[in-house]
Amino acid sequence: MRPCAHSRRRLSTGEGRRTLSVLPVPAERARGRSIGTAGETMVAEVAGSEAEPPPVASPAPRERPERPNVDRKARLLLEPNLPARQPPEVRTANWEETFHLFDPETAKAEAMRCIQCPAAPCQVACPVGNDIPASFWLLEQGDFDGAANVFRETSELPEMCGRLCPQERLCEGHCVVGKKGEPVAIGKLETFVTEWQLANGNPPPATIAPATGKSLAIIGSGPAGIGVAERVARSGHRVVVYDAWPIAGGLLHYGIPSFKQNKASVAARIERLRDLGVEFVLGVRVGEDVAFEELERDFDAVFVAAGAIEGVALGLEHEDAPGVYQATEFLVRGNLPPEDLPEHLREPLPALSSVVVIGGGDTSMDCVRTAVRLGAEEVRLVYRRTEQEMQGREEERMHAHEEGVIFEFLTAPTAILVDGEGAFRALRCQLMELGEPDESGRARPVPIRGSRFEIEADALVLAIGYNVEDGWGEVAPAVRRDPWGRFTVDPRTMRTNRPGVFAGGDDVNGADLVVTALADAHIAAASIEEWLGGGDW
Secondary structure: OOOOOOOOOOOOOOOOOOOOOOOOOOHHHOOOOOOOHHHHHHHHHHHOOOOOOOOOOOOOOOOOOOOOOOOHHHHOOOOOOOOOEOOHHHHOOOOOOOEOOOOHHHHHHHHOOOOOOOOOHHHHHOOOOOOHHHHHHHHHOOOHHHHHHHHHHHOOOHHHHHHHOOOOOOOHHHOHHHHOOOOOOHHHHHHHHHHHHHHOOOOOOOOOOOOOOOEEEEEOOOHHHHHHHHHHHHOOOEEEEEEOOOOOOOHHHHHOOOOOOOHHHHHHHHHHHHHOOOEEEEOOOEOOOEOHHHHHHHOOEEEEOOOOOEEOOOOOOOOOOOOEEEHHHHHHHHHOOHHHOOHHHOOOOOOOOEEEEEOOOHHHHHHHHHHHHOOOOEEEEEOOOOHHHOOOOHHHHHHHHHOOOEEEOOEEEEEEEEOOOOOEEEEEEEEEEEEEEOOOOOEEEEEEEEEEEEEEOOEEEEOOOEEOOOOHHHHOOOOOEOOOOOEOOEOOOOEOOOOOEEEOOHHHHOOOOHHHHHHHHHHHHHHHHHHHOOOOO
16 A cells, blocks of 8 residues: 555554554653643742735744733633634534634733743643743734734744644643633634734745755645745745645645634645745655655655554454445545545545444544534444543533534444445444553453443444554655654654655654644754755764
């Protein structure tokens, strides 16, 4: 199989095979996931337009002033603010984003809840180091452009990260205000100021260095590819992005439903890259339409940002039966117009009155909420642990509950049942109870004897995770990979074992976050520029 081809692959436990366990993240790469005792120390201290936007570049880093002197105790008493959102009965009939943007006055009021911590644990918890207090100080003064530019200094995708990051695990989860009540709505304020800036035509000018004559090929146009493309292009190097999908944007276009991230924002981001001179070669599979060796020969460097797009399978019989879908296929056929899809995915999904989804992360929430919008009258989510063990965003689960999704907790699939014609008709399940913790630290589900039952449905969707595609072993055999198929890199440089070849994002970390892919991109871009400038490997 070749990279970016779309197919279902059975994975089962056993020696020499990949399992469904959580993939390890090297300790030195686990940035932004915990701030250790620094956060606890900080807690103790404070207890006392429609027109096409012009190109956007990250502003030059500036000197950080000292945090303003504010009355922190008074700010802790301020009421939290959230933007309006569509009620469930309205939003399930459309594909618009659930939350509206903040209005300016409410955004300023929410920004005033930031107590301007000197240690800024929210910034420490951000994988790209966004200076959140500095942005919010400008925001509350009414300087929306300045507030947006602070985010753009450290992020190429602030509009997307504000919508998609699991803030409760990152910045908002370490917000000191959250120790006393609701944390500051960091993500929604980030989205507001950056979208406001674009709508009002005030992004910082794109500055591009003189052409160097050097070139970079990027495989994949998702978050990591976008992050590297912008930074390297601004340095005067030629950048060409290859992607197997017909539309650029990768995960942001194909993996995220419009009710979470509108496609217009993604398209605008790609157009701004084109304005920087970035070239896109779309509908091209590396390893099939162009050889990896050709890219190594024709470019001075190659950055692999192909992601982890191969859906994990259960290892049950009949997973290839009609009516059984991997999450990506279900999402793209359900969310996107045919012209955005490869030819083999252009047939619309059949009418579905009942859908069952297996999984416990954000992708499973995307699938159940998509099924609701497609008109399914009964949508069930099967998860083998309790809601407390689910790894996705609490906000997404809340929205799914509100939209009528039925959650079958402590329930594990045991068999896929088909009708006389071989099409899916039901999922056989077994009730579970929680036992001792497994290698991930979560309680291991243990079957309850004599508790099997069936869930009949028109369709079954598998949303239990993603892996890097196996085909890279054939396409780029000289580039070293780990036992899980992920590219092996030096985390300080994102260099592979192959001179001139770099990798980052989900094809290094396994399926992860948009913001962690961007963090990889920042390291990779600096390393690529050093290499293109004549540095040693």
